[in-house]
Amino acid sequence: MTQPVQQHWTSPRAGWDEQPPPQQPGWDGPGWEIEREPEPEGNFGRVLVALGIGSLIAIALGVYGSLHEPTGEAISLAGFSSGLHAKAWLATISFALVIVQLLSAMAMWGRLPGVRGGGPVSAKLHRWSGRFAVLVSLPVAAHCLYALGFQSFDTRVLLHSLLGCFFYGIFVCKMIVLARDDQKPWVLPVIGGLVFTGLTALWLTSSLWFFSNVGVQF
Known part of the structure:
Protein backbone atom coordinates (compact mmCIF):
# COMPACT_ATOMS: atom_id res chain seq x y z
CA MET A 1 0.00 0.00 0.00
CA THR A 2 2.99 2.31 0.44
CA GLN A 3 4.58 1.54 -2.95
CA PRO A 4 4.65 4.25 -5.70
CA VAL A 5 1.86 4.20 -8.27
CA GLN A 6 2.86 2.04 -11.23
CA GLN A 7 3.68 4.07 -14.36
CA HIS A 8 5.31 3.31 -17.67
CA TRP A 9 8.83 4.72 -17.69
CA THR A 10 11.39 4.69 -20.45
CA SER A 11 15.08 5.41 -20.45
CA PRO A 12 17.15 6.79 -23.31
CA ARG A 13 19.51 3.85 -22.79
CA ALA A 14 18.57 1.02 -25.17
CA GLY A 15 16.83 -1.99 -23.69
CA TRP A 16 15.62 -0.30 -20.49
CA ASP A 17 11.89 -0.45 -19.80
CA GLU A 18 11.27 -0.88 -16.11
CA GLN A 19 10.10 0.79 -12.93
CA PRO A 20 12.68 3.41 -11.75
CA PRO A 21 14.01 3.38 -8.21
CA PRO A 22 12.03 5.42 -5.67
CA GLN A 23 12.76 9.12 -5.90
CA GLN A 24 14.73 10.74 -3.13
CA PRO A 25 14.40 14.44 -2.20
CA GLY A 26 16.37 16.55 -4.63
CA TRP A 27 16.90 13.63 -7.04
CA ASP A 28 15.58 14.14 -10.55
CA GLY A 29 16.03 10.60 -11.74
CA PRO A 30 18.69 11.16 -14.43
CA GLY A 31 17.90 9.57 -17.74
CA TRP A 32 14.26 8.87 -16.93
CA GLU A 33 11.15 10.50 -18.44
CA ILE A 34 7.46 9.62 -18.59
CA GLU A 35 6.30 8.34 -21.94
CA ARG A 36 3.38 10.38 -23.30
CA GLU A 37 1.01 9.57 -26.10
CA PRO A 38 1.92 11.47 -29.27
CA GLU A 39 -0.46 14.16 -30.46
CA PRO A 40 -2.55 13.05 -33.46
CA GLU A 41 -0.88 14.18 -36.66
CA GLY A 42 -4.15 14.91 -38.44
CA ASN A 43 -4.70 14.95 -42.17
CA PHE A 44 -4.16 18.51 -43.33
CA GLY A 45 -4.76 17.45 -46.91
CA ARG A 46 -8.46 17.02 -46.13
CA VAL A 47 -8.51 20.53 -44.66
CA LEU A 48 -7.07 21.88 -47.91
CA ILE A 59 -16.66 32.11 -56.11
CA ALA A 60 -19.80 30.55 -57.59
CA LEU A 61 -22.01 32.80 -55.45
CA GLY A 62 -20.02 35.86 -56.46
CA VAL A 63 -20.16 34.98 -60.17
CA TYR A 64 -23.90 34.35 -60.03
CA GLY A 65 -24.52 37.60 -58.16
CA SER A 66 -22.44 39.51 -60.73
CA LEU A 67 -24.00 37.96 -63.84
CA HIS A 68 -27.58 37.79 -62.61
CA GLU A 69 -29.68 40.82 -63.46
CA PRO A 70 -31.08 42.15 -60.15
CA THR A 71 -34.88 42.08 -60.03
CA GLY A 72 -35.27 44.62 -57.24
CA GLU A 73 -38.05 42.50 -55.73
CA ALA A 74 -37.59 42.27 -51.98
CA ILE A 75 -38.71 39.45 -49.72
CA SER A 76 -42.06 40.10 -48.11
CA LEU A 77 -42.80 38.78 -44.65
CA ALA A 78 -45.87 39.47 -42.55
CA GLY A 79 -45.20 41.90 -39.72
CA PHE A 80 -42.50 43.90 -41.51
CA SER A 81 -43.09 47.21 -43.27
CA SER A 82 -40.67 46.41 -46.10
CA GLY A 83 -38.38 43.72 -47.42
CA LEU A 84 -35.32 45.62 -46.26
CA HIS A 85 -36.68 45.70 -42.71
CA ALA A 86 -37.31 41.96 -42.87
CA LYS A 87 -33.79 41.38 -44.19
CA ALA A 88 -32.23 43.49 -41.42
CA TRP A 89 -34.14 41.71 -38.65
CA LEU A 90 -33.57 38.21 -40.00
CA ALA A 91 -29.83 38.94 -40.21
CA THR A 92 -29.96 40.20 -36.62
CA ILE A 93 -31.65 37.00 -35.42
CA SER A 94 -29.01 34.97 -37.24
CA PHE A 95 -26.25 37.04 -35.62
CA ALA A 96 -27.77 36.52 -32.15
CA LEU A 97 -27.85 32.76 -32.73
CA VAL A 98 -24.20 32.81 -33.76
CA ILE A 99 -23.35 34.53 -30.47
CA VAL A 100 -25.12 31.63 -28.73
CA GLN A 101 -22.94 29.30 -30.81
CA LEU A 102 -19.80 31.09 -29.68
CA LEU A 103 -20.73 30.94 -25.98
CA SER A 104 -21.78 27.28 -26.16
CA ALA A 105 -18.53 26.40 -27.96
CA MET A 106 -16.52 28.17 -25.25
CA ALA A 107 -18.44 26.18 -22.63
CA MET A 108 -17.74 22.93 -24.48
CA TRP A 109 -14.01 23.69 -24.62
CA GLY A 110 -13.87 24.86 -21.01
CA ARG A 111 -13.12 28.46 -21.96
CA LEU A 112 -16.26 30.10 -20.56
CA PRO A 113 -15.58 31.72 -17.16
CA GLY A 114 -17.67 30.19 -14.39
CA VAL A 115 -18.67 27.15 -16.44
CA ARG A 116 -16.88 23.85 -15.89
CA GLY A 117 -17.47 21.62 -18.88
CA GLY A 118 -20.43 22.20 -21.12
CA GLY A 119 -21.68 18.64 -21.20
CA PRO A 120 -24.40 17.42 -23.56
CA VAL A 121 -26.57 20.51 -23.00
CA SER A 122 -23.95 22.86 -24.41
CA ALA A 123 -23.22 20.50 -27.30
CA LYS A 124 -26.90 20.29 -28.25
CA LEU A 125 -27.33 24.06 -27.88
CA HIS A 126 -24.27 24.60 -30.08
CA ARG A 127 -25.57 22.35 -32.86
CA TRP A 128 -29.12 23.66 -32.97
CA SER A 129 -28.21 27.34 -32.66
CA GLY A 130 -25.91 26.90 -35.66
CA ARG A 131 -28.58 25.13 -37.69
CA PHE A 132 -31.18 27.81 -36.98
CA ALA A 133 -28.66 30.59 -37.67
CA VAL A 134 -28.00 29.27 -41.17
CA LEU A 135 -31.70 28.52 -41.76
CA VAL A 136 -32.70 32.09 -40.83
CA SER A 137 -29.94 33.50 -43.03
CA LEU A 138 -31.09 31.70 -46.19
CA PRO A 139 -33.99 34.11 -47.01
CA VAL A 140 -31.54 36.98 -46.55
CA ALA A 141 -29.02 35.39 -48.92
CA ALA A 142 -31.75 34.67 -51.49
CA HIS A 143 -32.89 38.29 -51.32
CA CYS A 144 -29.35 39.62 -51.71
CA LEU A 145 -28.51 37.38 -54.68
CA TYR A 146 -31.85 37.52 -56.51
CA ALA A 147 -33.04 41.05 -55.82
CA LEU A 148 -29.78 42.97 -55.40
CA GLY A 149 -26.95 40.88 -56.86
CA PHE A 150 -23.24 41.43 -56.27
CA GLN A 151 -22.81 45.20 -56.01
CA SER A 152 -19.76 47.40 -55.56
CA PHE A 153 -20.89 51.01 -55.89
CA ASP A 154 -19.24 51.95 -52.57
CA THR A 155 -16.80 50.43 -50.10
CA ARG A 156 -19.41 49.20 -47.61
CA VAL A 157 -21.53 47.51 -50.26
CA LEU A 158 -18.51 45.87 -51.90
CA LEU A 159 -17.27 44.61 -48.54
CA HIS A 160 -20.74 43.30 -47.70
CA SER A 161 -20.97 41.44 -51.02
CA LEU A 162 -17.56 39.84 -50.51
CA LEU A 163 -18.39 38.88 -46.93
CA GLY A 164 -21.61 37.20 -48.02
CA CYS A 165 -19.73 34.95 -50.44
CA GLN A 183 -7.86 16.65 -37.51
CA LYS A 184 -5.54 18.72 -35.37
CA PRO A 185 -7.35 20.13 -32.31
CA TRP A 186 -6.95 23.73 -33.52
CA VAL A 187 -8.49 23.22 -36.99
CA LEU A 188 -12.18 23.27 -36.08
CA PRO A 189 -11.95 26.23 -33.63
CA VAL A 190 -10.09 28.30 -36.24
CA ILE A 191 -12.61 27.58 -39.00
CA GLY A 192 -15.51 28.09 -36.58
CA GLY A 193 -13.99 31.43 -35.60
CA LEU A 194 -13.86 32.43 -39.26
CA VAL A 195 -17.56 31.55 -39.63
CA PHE A 196 -18.38 33.73 -36.61
CA THR A 197 -16.19 36.57 -37.89
CA GLY A 198 -17.78 36.43 -41.34
CA LEU A 199 -21.36 36.64 -40.05
CA THR A 200 -20.45 39.35 -37.54
CA ALA A 201 -18.93 41.49 -40.30
CA LEU A 202 -21.99 40.83 -42.47
CA TRP A 203 -24.27 42.10 -39.72
CA LEU A 204 -22.12 45.18 -39.12
CA THR A 205 -22.14 46.15 -42.81
CA SER A 206 -25.88 45.55 -43.29
CA SER A 207 -28.25 45.43 -40.32
CA LEU A 208 -26.33 47.76 -38.02
CA TRP A 209 -25.83 50.24 -40.86
CA PHE A 210 -29.55 50.01 -41.74
CA PHE A 211 -30.74 50.53 -38.16
CA SER A 212 -28.32 53.44 -37.71
CA ASN A 213 -29.51 55.25 -40.85
CA VAL A 214 -33.18 54.26 -41.07
CA GLY A 215 -34.03 53.56 -37.45
CA VAL A 216 -34.91 50.51 -35.37
CA GLN A 217 -38.40 49.66 -36.55
CA PHE A 218 -40.31 46.82 -38.11
Missing part, protein backbone atom coordinates in the same frame (compact mmCIF):
# COMPACT_ATOMS: atom_id res chain seq x y z
CA VAL A 49 -9.72 19.99 -49.87
CA ALA A 50 -12.44 21.46 -47.63
CA LEU A 51 -10.98 24.95 -48.11
CA GLY A 52 -10.91 24.39 -51.86
CA ILE A 53 -14.56 23.33 -51.98
CA GLY A 54 -15.57 26.27 -49.80
CA SER A 55 -13.64 28.63 -52.08
CA LEU A 56 -15.45 27.26 -55.12
CA ILE A 57 -18.80 27.85 -53.39
CA ALA A 58 -17.84 31.42 -52.55
CA PHE A 166 -17.02 34.30 -47.85
CA PHE A 167 -19.49 33.34 -45.11
CA TYR A 168 -21.23 30.59 -47.07
CA GLY A 169 -17.95 29.33 -48.45
CA ILE A 170 -16.33 28.99 -45.03
CA PHE A 171 -19.54 27.50 -43.62
CA VAL A 172 -19.40 24.70 -46.21
CA CYS A 173 -15.74 24.21 -45.33
CA LYS A 174 -16.65 23.87 -41.64
CA MET A 175 -19.32 21.26 -42.37
CA ILE A 176 -16.80 19.17 -44.32
CA VAL A 177 -14.16 19.41 -41.61
CA LEU A 178 -16.74 18.68 -38.92
CA ALA A 179 -17.43 15.30 -40.51
CA ARG A 180 -13.83 14.21 -39.79
CA ASP A 181 -12.49 13.36 -36.34
CA ASP A 182 -8.82 12.98 -37.26
Whole structure:
Protein backbone atom coordinates (compact mmCIF):
# COMPACT_ATOMS: atom_id res chain seq x y z
CA MET A 1 0.00 0.00 0.00
CA THR A 2 2.99 2.31 0.44
CA GLN A 3 4.58 1.54 -2.95
CA PRO A 4 4.65 4.25 -5.70
CA VAL A 5 1.86 4.20 -8.27
CA GLN A 6 2.86 2.04 -11.23
CA GLN A 7 3.68 4.07 -14.36
CA HIS A 8 5.31 3.31 -17.67
CA TRP A 9 8.83 4.72 -17.69
CA THR A 10 11.39 4.69 -20.45
CA SER A 11 15.08 5.41 -20.45
CA PRO A 12 17.15 6.79 -23.31
CA ARG A 13 19.51 3.85 -22.79
CA ALA A 14 18.57 1.02 -25.17
CA GLY A 15 16.83 -1.99 -23.69
CA TRP A 16 15.62 -0.30 -20.49
CA ASP A 17 11.89 -0.45 -19.80
CA GLU A 18 11.27 -0.88 -16.11
CA GLN A 19 10.10 0.79 -12.93
CA PRO A 20 12.68 3.41 -11.75
CA PRO A 21 14.01 3.38 -8.21
CA PRO A 22 12.03 5.42 -5.67
CA GLN A 23 12.76 9.12 -5.90
CA GLN A 24 14.73 10.74 -3.13
CA PRO A 25 14.40 14.44 -2.20
CA GLY A 26 16.37 16.55 -4.63
CA TRP A 27 16.90 13.63 -7.04
CA ASP A 28 15.58 14.14 -10.55
CA GLY A 29 16.03 10.60 -11.74
CA PRO A 30 18.69 11.16 -14.43
CA GLY A 31 17.90 9.57 -17.74
CA TRP A 32 14.26 8.87 -16.93
CA GLU A 33 11.15 10.50 -18.44
CA ILE A 34 7.46 9.62 -18.59
CA GLU A 35 6.30 8.34 -21.94
CA ARG A 36 3.38 10.38 -23.30
CA GLU A 37 1.01 9.57 -26.10
CA PRO A 38 1.92 11.47 -29.27
CA GLU A 39 -0.46 14.16 -30.46
CA PRO A 40 -2.55 13.05 -33.46
CA GLU A 41 -0.88 14.18 -36.66
CA GLY A 42 -4.15 14.91 -38.44
CA ASN A 43 -4.70 14.95 -42.17
CA PHE A 44 -4.16 18.51 -43.33
CA GLY A 45 -4.76 17.45 -46.91
CA ARG A 46 -8.46 17.02 -46.13
CA VAL A 47 -8.51 20.53 -44.66
CA LEU A 48 -7.07 21.88 -47.91
CA VAL A 49 -9.72 19.99 -49.87
CA ALA A 50 -12.44 21.46 -47.63
CA LEU A 51 -10.98 24.95 -48.11
CA GLY A 52 -10.91 24.39 -51.86
CA ILE A 53 -14.56 23.33 -51.98
CA GLY A 54 -15.57 26.27 -49.80
CA SER A 55 -13.64 28.63 -52.08
CA LEU A 56 -15.45 27.26 -55.12
CA ILE A 57 -18.80 27.85 -53.39
CA ALA A 58 -17.84 31.42 -52.55
CA ILE A 59 -16.66 32.11 -56.11
CA ALA A 60 -19.80 30.55 -57.59
CA LEU A 61 -22.01 32.80 -55.45
CA GLY A 62 -20.02 35.86 -56.46
CA VAL A 63 -20.16 34.98 -60.17
CA TYR A 64 -23.90 34.35 -60.03
CA GLY A 65 -24.52 37.60 -58.16
CA SER A 66 -22.44 39.51 -60.73
CA LEU A 67 -24.00 37.96 -63.84
CA HIS A 68 -27.58 37.79 -62.61
CA GLU A 69 -29.68 40.82 -63.46
CA PRO A 70 -31.08 42.15 -60.15
CA THR A 71 -34.88 42.08 -60.03
CA GLY A 72 -35.27 44.62 -57.24
CA GLU A 73 -38.05 42.50 -55.73
CA ALA A 74 -37.59 42.27 -51.98
CA ILE A 75 -38.71 39.45 -49.72
CA SER A 76 -42.06 40.10 -48.11
CA LEU A 77 -42.80 38.78 -44.65
CA ALA A 78 -45.87 39.47 -42.55
CA GLY A 79 -45.20 41.90 -39.72
CA PHE A 80 -42.50 43.90 -41.51
CA SER A 81 -43.09 47.21 -43.27
CA SER A 82 -40.67 46.41 -46.10
CA GLY A 83 -38.38 43.72 -47.42
CA LEU A 84 -35.32 45.62 -46.26
CA HIS A 85 -36.68 45.70 -42.71
CA ALA A 86 -37.31 41.96 -42.87
CA LYS A 87 -33.79 41.38 -44.19
CA ALA A 88 -32.23 43.49 -41.42
CA TRP A 89 -34.14 41.71 -38.65
CA LEU A 90 -33.57 38.21 -40.00
CA ALA A 91 -29.83 38.94 -40.21
CA THR A 92 -29.96 40.20 -36.62
CA ILE A 93 -31.65 37.00 -35.42
CA SER A 94 -29.01 34.97 -37.24
CA PHE A 95 -26.25 37.04 -35.62
CA ALA A 96 -27.77 36.52 -32.15
CA LEU A 97 -27.85 32.76 -32.73
CA VAL A 98 -24.20 32.81 -33.76
CA ILE A 99 -23.35 34.53 -30.47
CA VAL A 100 -25.12 31.63 -28.73
CA GLN A 101 -22.94 29.30 -30.81
CA LEU A 102 -19.80 31.09 -29.68
CA LEU A 103 -20.73 30.94 -25.98
CA SER A 104 -21.78 27.28 -26.16
CA ALA A 105 -18.53 26.40 -27.96
CA MET A 106 -16.52 28.17 -25.25
CA ALA A 107 -18.44 26.18 -22.63
CA MET A 108 -17.74 22.93 -24.48
CA TRP A 109 -14.01 23.69 -24.62
CA GLY A 110 -13.87 24.86 -21.01
CA ARG A 111 -13.12 28.46 -21.96
CA LEU A 112 -16.26 30.10 -20.56
CA PRO A 113 -15.58 31.72 -17.16
CA GLY A 114 -17.67 30.19 -14.39
CA VAL A 115 -18.67 27.15 -16.44
CA ARG A 116 -16.88 23.85 -15.89
CA GLY A 117 -17.47 21.62 -18.88
CA GLY A 118 -20.43 22.20 -21.12
CA GLY A 119 -21.68 18.64 -21.20
CA PRO A 120 -24.40 17.42 -23.56
CA VAL A 121 -26.57 20.51 -23.00
CA SER A 122 -23.95 22.86 -24.41
CA ALA A 123 -23.22 20.50 -27.30
CA LYS A 124 -26.90 20.29 -28.25
CA LEU A 125 -27.33 24.06 -27.88
CA HIS A 126 -24.27 24.60 -30.08
CA ARG A 127 -25.57 22.35 -32.86
CA TRP A 128 -29.12 23.66 -32.97
CA SER A 129 -28.21 27.34 -32.66
CA GLY A 130 -25.91 26.90 -35.66
CA ARG A 131 -28.58 25.13 -37.69
CA PHE A 132 -31.18 27.81 -36.98
CA ALA A 133 -28.66 30.59 -37.67
CA VAL A 134 -28.00 29.27 -41.17
CA LEU A 135 -31.70 28.52 -41.76
CA VAL A 136 -32.70 32.09 -40.83
CA SER A 137 -29.94 33.50 -43.03
CA LEU A 138 -31.09 31.70 -46.19
CA PRO A 139 -33.99 34.11 -47.01
CA VAL A 140 -31.54 36.98 -46.55
CA ALA A 141 -29.02 35.39 -48.92
CA ALA A 142 -31.75 34.67 -51.49
CA HIS A 143 -32.89 38.29 -51.32
CA CYS A 144 -29.35 39.62 -51.71
CA LEU A 145 -28.51 37.38 -54.68
CA TYR A 146 -31.85 37.52 -56.51
CA ALA A 147 -33.04 41.05 -55.82
CA LEU A 148 -29.78 42.97 -55.40
CA GLY A 149 -26.95 40.88 -56.86
CA PHE A 150 -23.24 41.43 -56.27
CA GLN A 151 -22.81 45.20 -56.01
CA SER A 152 -19.76 47.40 -55.56
CA PHE A 153 -20.89 51.01 -55.89
CA ASP A 154 -19.24 51.95 -52.57
CA THR A 155 -16.80 50.43 -50.10
CA ARG A 156 -19.41 49.20 -47.61
CA VAL A 157 -21.53 47.51 -50.26
CA LEU A 158 -18.51 45.87 -51.90
CA LEU A 159 -17.27 44.61 -48.54
CA HIS A 160 -20.74 43.30 -47.70
CA SER A 161 -20.97 41.44 -51.02
CA LEU A 162 -17.56 39.84 -50.51
CA LEU A 163 -18.39 38.88 -46.93
CA GLY A 164 -21.61 37.20 -48.02
CA CYS A 165 -19.73 34.95 -50.44
CA PHE A 166 -17.02 34.30 -47.85
CA PHE A 167 -19.49 33.34 -45.11
CA TYR A 168 -21.23 30.59 -47.07
CA GLY A 169 -17.95 29.33 -48.45
CA ILE A 170 -16.33 28.99 -45.03
CA PHE A 171 -19.54 27.50 -43.62
CA VAL A 172 -19.40 24.70 -46.21
CA CYS A 173 -15.74 24.21 -45.33
CA LYS A 174 -16.65 23.87 -41.64
CA MET A 175 -19.32 21.26 -42.37
CA ILE A 176 -16.80 19.17 -44.32
CA VAL A 177 -14.16 19.41 -41.61
CA LEU A 178 -16.74 18.68 -38.92
CA ALA A 179 -17.43 15.30 -40.51
CA ARG A 180 -13.83 14.21 -39.79
CA ASP A 181 -12.49 13.36 -36.34
CA ASP A 182 -8.82 12.98 -37.26
CA GLN A 183 -7.86 16.65 -37.51
CA LYS A 184 -5.54 18.72 -35.37
CA PRO A 185 -7.35 20.13 -32.31
CA TRP A 186 -6.95 23.73 -33.52
CA VAL A 187 -8.49 23.22 -36.99
CA LEU A 188 -12.18 23.27 -36.08
CA PRO A 189 -11.95 26.23 -33.63
CA VAL A 190 -10.09 28.30 -36.24
CA ILE A 191 -12.61 27.58 -39.00
CA GLY A 192 -15.51 28.09 -36.58
CA GLY A 193 -13.99 31.43 -35.60
CA LEU A 194 -13.86 32.43 -39.26
CA VAL A 195 -17.56 31.55 -39.63
CA PHE A 196 -18.38 33.73 -36.61
CA THR A 197 -16.19 36.57 -37.89
CA GLY A 198 -17.78 36.43 -41.34
CA LEU A 199 -21.36 36.64 -40.05
CA THR A 200 -20.45 39.35 -37.54
CA ALA A 201 -18.93 41.49 -40.30
CA LEU A 202 -21.99 40.83 -42.47
CA TRP A 203 -24.27 42.10 -39.72
CA LEU A 204 -22.12 45.18 -39.12
CA THR A 205 -22.14 46.15 -42.81
CA SER A 206 -25.88 45.55 -43.29
CA SER A 207 -28.25 45.43 -40.32
CA LEU A 208 -26.33 47.76 -38.02
CA TRP A 209 -25.83 50.24 -40.86
CA PHE A 210 -29.55 50.01 -41.74
CA PHE A 211 -30.74 50.53 -38.16
CA SER A 212 -28.32 53.44 -37.71
CA ASN A 213 -29.51 55.25 -40.85
CA VAL A 214 -33.18 54.26 -41.07
CA GLY A 215 -34.03 53.56 -37.45
CA VAL A 216 -34.91 50.51 -35.37
CA GLN A 217 -38.40 49.66 -36.55
CA PHE A 218 -40.31 46.82 -38.11
